[in-house]
Amino acid sequence: MATPLQPVRGTRDLIGEEFRRHHAVIEAARRVTALYGFEEWATPIFEDTRVFARSLGDTSDVVTKEMYSFEDRGGDSITLRPENTAGVCRALVSNGLTQSNLPRKVFYAGPMFRYERPQKGRYRQFHQIGAEVLGAAETLADAEVIAAGWDILVALGITDGVVLEINTLGDAESRDRYRAALVEHFTAHREALSHDSQVRLEKNPLRILDSKDEGDRRIVATAPTIEPHLTPAAATFFDGVLRHLDVLGVPTRKNPRIVRGLDYYSHTAFEFVTDRLGAQGTVMAGGRYDGLVEEMGGPPTPSVGWAAGIERLAMLLAASPAAPRPVAVIPVAEAPETAALALVKALRGAGIATEIAYKGNLKRRMERANKLHARAALILGESEVAEGVVQLRDLDAGTQESLPAAEAVRRLSA
RNA sequence: GCGGCCAUAGCUCAGCUGGUAGAGCGCCAGGUUGUGGUCUUGGAUGUCACGGGUUCGAGUCCCGUUGGUCGCCCCA
Numbered sequence: 001m002a003t004p005l006q007p008v009r010g011t012r013d014l015i016g017e018e019f020r021r022h023h024a025v026i027e028a029a030r031r032v033t034a035l036y037g038f039e040e041w042a043t044p045i046f047e048d049t050r051v052f053a054r055s056l057g058d059t060s061d062v063v064t065k066e067m068y069s070f071e072d073r074g075g076d077s078i079t080l081r082p083e084n085t086a087g088v089c090r091a092l093v094s095n096g097l098t099q100s101n102l103p104r105k106v107f108y109a110g111p112m113f114r115y116e117r118p119q120k121g122r123y124r125q126f127h128q129i130g131a132e133v134l135g136a137a138e139t140l141a142d143a144e145v146i147a148a149g150w151d152i153l154v155a156l157g158i159t160d161g162v163v164l165e166i167n168t169l170g171d172a173e174s175r176d177r178y179r180a181a182l183v184e185h186f187t188a189h190r191e192a193l194s195h196d197s198q199v200r201l202e203k204n205p206l207r208i209l210d211s212k213d214e215g216d217r218r219i220v221a222t223a224p225t226i227e228p229h230l231t232p233a234a235a236t237f238f239d240g241v242l243r244h245l246d247v248l249g250v251p252t253r254k255n256p257r258i259v260r261g262l263d264y265y266s267h268t269a270f271e272f273v274t275d276r277l278g279a280q281g282t283v284m285a286g287g288r289y290d291g292l293v294e295e296m297g298g299p300p301t302p303s304v305g306w307a308a309g310i311e312r313l314a315m316l317l318a319a320s321p322a323a324p325r326p327v328a329v330i331p332v333a334e335a336p337e338t339a340a341l342a343l344v345k346a347l348r349g350a351g352i353a354t355e356i357a358y359k360g361n362l363k364r365r366m367e368r369a370n371k372l373h374a375r376a377a378l379i380l381g382e383s384e385v386a387e388g389v390v391q392l393r394d395l396d397a398g399t400q401e402s403l404p405a406a407e408a409v410r411r412l413s414a
Numbered sequence: 415g416c417g418g419c420c421a422u423a424g425c426u427c428a429g430c431u432g433g434u435a436g437a438g439c440g441c442c443a444g445g446u447u448g449u450g451g452u453c454u455u456g457g458a459u460g461u462c463a464c465g466g467g468u469u470c471g472a473g474u475c476c477c478g479u480u481g482g483u484c485g486c487c488c489c490a
Contacts, residue, residue, distance in 0.1 A: 061489080062489075065488085082489095083489095114488090114490095116488070116489080117487090118483090119484075119485085120482095120483070121490085122488095122490085130490090212486080213486095282489075283490075306490095309489090309490035312490065330449090332448055332449095365449090366450035366451090367450055369449095369450065371450090374450090377450080379448080379449070383448090395450070400449080
């Protein structure tokens, strides 16, 4: 035999229970977002590299170190999408959807790619669901998109230990003022900061706020918060979002340390956080990105949205979704196969998941039915065919009776 | 990209200070030539992740590689 091949580092196969968990997350998200009026989009998994280089900001590690970028055979620079918000905004512009019918509410689910060191709940090919409200500057949009996310967590039964932490990054003016105040504060304590945070002070001072270094945290504790630096408009906006969330019943906790990794965010920034996933504690995160569609070459289109890692949500699911239980049709030998096939067709026609046991003696075929976790077996031998009946065996109760095929089909569809 | 721990049967793991590999579960076959899930008898598991080194001898010690895992970085 040839050497067995392994999956590429950071990728994995979704098989059996893992696939069912993954699928359950997507289906719950589809149901909930449909209730909110989101339409589902599928954008390409690779894009022109500029889609991400423009949108994510050139200080983020996602752009500088983690993108799967390559030159295709035509010499164009292509990148496997590391997230989907930029692609959705690009699609809005490319399809001429910025001109009418706004706001547009978009849901998506699919694979994303980042070249990172794999860990539990973090893969190089991972999957996200996400929701975006495009072309709405109003606080109602922020509140609705967040509430949709919360309702998905409710539908999945994983709200235990999960809270919405929320902050505002303000508008551009607020953020500039705040950034200056932070730089002043951290520069005064420069020598006491960790090496990483000294670098952040140059590149992205807001990032120091969520440093995990203990020394940094002491300095962060005395750092100014953004609220006194907010413009009146930005402060009013944040209050409005919080009020709506209260009405919608989303439990929120203001956390002035929440910042966003990607450059396109402003105003609302939030994370649904759990303590049940170790270092990968953020389960769903997003914010408002009023400038992103313009970066893609469209008109000003204020927007807000979030993304969530399907792998992380799937890990939080308490019970794994049950595999469907088919009915097993068992011809006792080769002779009754024709009658068995007709029965199989009738059952499937009636909407009943049905398997037929292919081979072996009756014992083998019954074992097979059991391994398929069948709920019932329909046994069909020469004597049954002659009498025009089948044996219907309830595999949980162990009871068995003889009855006409049509009656068995009726019984099983109940 | 950085640091810690780990890798033995399909799965979960045992294997002492180096002496040519084990259990449970699962799998296969029989007890039952037309009855599964329970019981019972028997059977097969394997380049001990890969490559090198030390040694008379390496699953065991050393180095490297690959992969996993936990944390950092970053982020969902």
